[in-house]
Ligand code: GNR
C-alpha cells in the first residue's frame with residue numbers, strides 16, 4: 721500500500737475527464753487500496769482517482785462513523801430518485817479548509833463494479849448520496865466550487881494561490 725499525493729485546486733489536471741476501467745485487474749485493485757489508504761490518512765469520506773492524478777473511473781468512500789466500511793465504485797453510474805434536492809455543507813480534499821453549501825439530489829440509485837469486479841446496485845440518500853455526486857463530478861473534471869458564484873470562486877482561487885505560495889516560497 722502507498723499513500724498518494726492529492727492534487728489541489730486550481731491544478732488543471734483536476735479538469736481531466738476520466739476513462740472507464742476495462743478490467744478490474746491487479747493494477748486497479750492496487751489503485752483502490754492506495755486510494756483507501758490516502759483517503760483514511762487525509763480523514764476524507766471519499767476520494768476520486770482524478771484527485772491522485774489517475775484518470776480512470778474509480779472512487780473510494782467511507783461515510784461510517786468509525787471509518788470501518790470502505791466502499792469501492794468502479795465505472796459508477798447514478799440516477800437521481802425523485803426531484804428532491806437538499807443543500808449540504810461540502811468540503812473537498814483538493815480544496816483544503818474551504819466549505820460551502822451545495823444543493824444536490826437527496827436520493828440516488830447507483831450502479832458500479834466493486835473491488836472484486838462484480839457489478840452491484842444500491843440506493844443512497846443523505847450524506848452518502850451527496851458524496852457519490854461529489855465524487856462522480858471529480859471523474860468529469862467538475863469541482864464543487866464550480867456551483868458557486870464567480871465572486872466566491874475567485875475568493876477560493878486567491879486563498880488557494882496564497883496557500884501554494886506559502887507551501888513553496890519563491
Ligand atoms: O471529505 C470529504 N467530505 C465531504 C463532505 C460533504 C460532501 C462531500 C465530501 S467529499 C470530501 C472528500 C473529497 O474531496 N472527495 O472528493
Ligand code: NI
Nearest residue numbers: 811812813814
Ligand atoms: Ni472532492
